[in-house]
Amino acid sequence: MERDTHFVLGVYEDEDVLMNAVKQVRTSGVKIHEVYSPYPVHGLEHALGYKRSRLPIAAFLFGMLGTSLALTMQFYMMKFDWPMIIGGKDFAAFPDFIPVSFEMTVLLAAFGMVGVFMVSSNLKPWAQPRIFDLRITDDKHVMAIDLAVNSGMGEEKIKEILASSGATEVNNKSFDE
Amino acid sequence: MAHEVQNFNLDQKFDFTAGIKKSIMTVLLIGAALLVVGIVLAMMGGGHAEEGAEAGGHAFHWYQRLFANIWINNVYFTGIAIVGVFFFAIQYAAQAGWSAPITRVMLAFGNWLPIAAILMIASFFVMGHDLFHWWHAELFDKASSEYDAIIDGKGAFFYWPMEKGTFPVFYIARMIIFFGFWVFFFTKFKKIAAAEDQLGGTSHWFKMRSWSAYFLVFFAVSSSISAWDWVMSIDTHWFSTLFGWYVFSSWFVAGLSAITLTVIFLKGKGYLEMVNENHVHDLGKFVFGFSIFWTYLWFSQFLLIYYANIPEESVYFIERLKSDVYGGFIFVNIGMNFVLPFLVLMTRDAKRHGIFLKLVCTLLIVGHWVDFFLMVQPGTLGHNGGIGFMEIGTFLVYGSAVALVVLGGLAKGNLIPKNHPMLEESYHHHI
Numbered sequence: 001m002e003r004d005t006h007f008v009l010g011v012y013e014d015e016d017v018l019m020n021a022v023k024q025v026r027t028s029g030v031k032i033h034e035v036y037s038p039y040p041v042h043g044l045e046h047a048l049g050y051k052r053s054r055l056p057i058a059a060f061l062f063g064m065l066g067t068s069l070a071l072t073m074q075f076y077m078m079k080f081d082w083p084m085i086i087g088g089k090d091f092a093a094f095p096d097f098i099p100v101s102f103e104m105t106v107l108l109a110a111f112g113m114v115g116v117f118m119v120s121s122n123l124k125p126w127a128q129p130r131i132f133d134l135r136i137t138d139d140k141h142v143m144a145i146d147l148a149v150n151s152g153m154g155e156e157k158i159k160e161i162l163a164s165s166g167a168t169e170v171n172n173k174s175f176d177e
Numbered sequence: 178m179a180h181e182v183q184n185f186n187l188d189q190k191f192d193f194t195a196g197i198k199k200s201i202m203t204v205l206l207i208g209a210a211l212l213v214v215g216i217v218l219a220m221m222g223g224g225h226a227e228e229g230a231e232a233g234g235h236a237f238h239w240y241q242r243l244f245a246n247i248w249i250n251n252v253y254f255t256g257i258a259i260v261g262v263f264f265f266a267i268q269y270a271a272q273a274g275w276s277a278p279i280t281r282v283m284l285a286f287g288n289w290l291p292i293a294a295i296l297m298i299a300s301f302f303v304m305g306h307d308l309f310h311w312w313h314a315e316l317f318d319k320a321s322s323e324y325d326a327i328i329d330g331k332g333a334f335f336y337w338p339m340e341k342g343t344f345p346v347f348y349i350a351r352m353i354i355f356f357g358f359w360v361f362f363f364t365k366f367k368k369i370a371a372a373e374d375q376l377g378g379t380s381h382w383f384k385m386r387s388w389s390a391y392f393l394v395f396f397a398v399s400s401s402i403s404a405w406d407w408v409m410s411i412d413t414h415w416f417s418t419l420f421g422w423y424v425f426s427s428w429f430v431a432g433l434s435a436i437t438l439t440v441i442f443l444k445g446k447g448y449l450e451m452v453n454e455n456h457v458h459d460l461g462k463f464v465f466g467f468s469i470f471w472t473y474l475w476f477s478q479f480l481l482i483y484y485a486n487i488p489e490e491s492v493y494f495i496e497r498l499k500s501d502v503y504g505g506f507i508f509v510n511i512g513m514n515f516v517l518p519f520l521v522l523m524t525r526d527a528k529r530h531g532i533f534l535k536l537v538c539t540l541l542i543v544g545h546w547v548d549f550f551l552m553v554q555p556g557t558l559g560h561n562g563g564i565g566f567m568e569i570g571t572f573l574v575y576g577s578a579v580a581l582v583v584l585g586g587l588a589k590g591n592l593i594p595k596n597h598p599m600l601e602e603s604y605h606h607h608i
Contacts, residue, residue: 087484087486095480095483096484
């Protein structure tokens with residue numbers, strides 16, 4: 001499924017330099033594939049121009065699913081499947097159903113959100129993650145640029161832009177899975 | 178170090194112009210007119226005077242409805258005022274940075290407290306007999322046919338150390354102590370704030386944090402007990418163990434809405450330039466979150482009583498849900514205070530834009546008045562109550578009086594705590 005891909009990597013030492021570099025590289029017209037850093041850098045997602053996550057929408061929909069499943073289940077059980085008199089109430093006593101519906105809403109919203117997040121971030125157990133540079137787990141920030149996406153611009157030009165933006169190293173990296 | 182917040186006018190003061198005063202006075206006069214109409218209607222027998230055999234066996238008088246109204250608004254607006262001080266203290270105790278420029282708005286609500294104290298204590302002496310069932314001496318007289326063993330058991334809570342049925346010393350002492358300490362803490366905060374504006378430095382912030390912590394401890398106890406005293410004791414037989422929290426949450430949501438509305442109003446007038454949509458977003462989250470918190474408590478109280486179905490507990494909801502007067506208002510209450518705020522404020526954009534917040538906060542301020550209306554009127558008026566000219570009028574009169582006092586207090590001091598050590602942090606607040 002995956003073809004051979006060639007990347008240029010800019011390695012940065014400092015998060016402030018990285019933040020400026022991201023802005024600089026983007027204004028020069030190069031499309032950034034991804035930036036990897038050992039810890040969350042505040043404001044990086046804004047600098048990269050990422051859109052707001054749509055995860056809350058997934059959470060809302062899964063929550064609604066939880067509410068409707070819980071209400072359907074309780075109405076079916078209490079009214080049709082096995083009606084029981086509890087405390088002299090109606091078979092379908094709506095206030096009694098609220099706590100269970102609330103819990104099911106929270107449960108499915110949480111599970112759904114985690115599931116959607118894992119799928120959208122490609123966090124399946126058998127996924128082979130691309131390690132661009134082992135030092136991103138230690139002390140280096142790495143900006144990866146996909147050469148195929150930036151085919152209009154020469155490899156040398158991109159390397160020049162990265163170096164001038166403050167990268168301490170500029171490397172090549174290819175994957176051939 | 179460059180402080181970007183210095184680019185703003187930090188010495189700004191709120192100018193309480195004649196125009197704003199005039200519009201508030203107009204609302205006050207409309208309220209007064211409605212109140213007069215309501216009183217005249219009630220005197221001419223608008224109430225169902227012939228059905229008047231209420232708890233205690235008294236005939237119904239028109240002024241009882243006025244008394245109940247005054248009591249609702251006394252309790253409700255005292256709550257909004259003290260929540261302003263409470264939220265202010267929370268900011269300092271939690272060492273919050275984001276809220277620094279709007280802390281003075283919160284504190285200004287405390288200006289209503291001294292007036293609320295006088296109103297509450299005076300109206301208790303005038304109206305206590307008509308509002309509180311436990312005021313009747315014969316309930317504690319074993320020889321009387323009216324003797325009530327349950328109320329007799331609770332009597333010491335009102336009358337100690339005097340004999341039950343004579344003069345409620347303990348109750349009045351609590352009222353005076355609570356208001357006394359609330360006003361004391363409020364003036365203390367105001368003094369430290371004024372000293373900070375003049376002298377600067379971080380020592381005032383530390384002082385404020387300590388006093389905030391003391392206040393929060395006192396408020397934790399006093400808010401609960403005042404809810405039992407002023408609201409729950411109306412239904413003297415009945416009790417609910419989470420009632421203190423329930424009343425507090427109602428106060429808190431109303432107070433937060435009032436603070437948010439005032440901030441948006443001030444921003445609209447061109448003040449508080451460094452308060453941007455990130456701060457408004459946080460206020461919106463508070464309003465959203467605590468309206469759900471109120472619902473949680475309301476529903477917890479309801480569900481347990483409904484489920485257990487013990488007569489002495491469920492009578493509270495039977496008086497309300499089965500009543501021809503109040504039955505519908507239970508659902509109005511839930512709709513205004515939970516369903517609409519929940520749906521409208523759910524998205525991020527709604528919490529960041531003034532128009533939705535204005536709408537929801539106004540709705541919540543009216544909605545929580547309805548909540549207090551439902552707590553007070555069924556126990557005091559029975560089916561002689563309801564929402565009419567008198568209710569709307571009293572609410573408008575009290576509301577505009579509070580607005581006059583609070584904005585007048587706000588205009589006296591600096592609008593922004595210009596020497597607050599976290600002002601710069603607040604300016605960079607970003608969510």
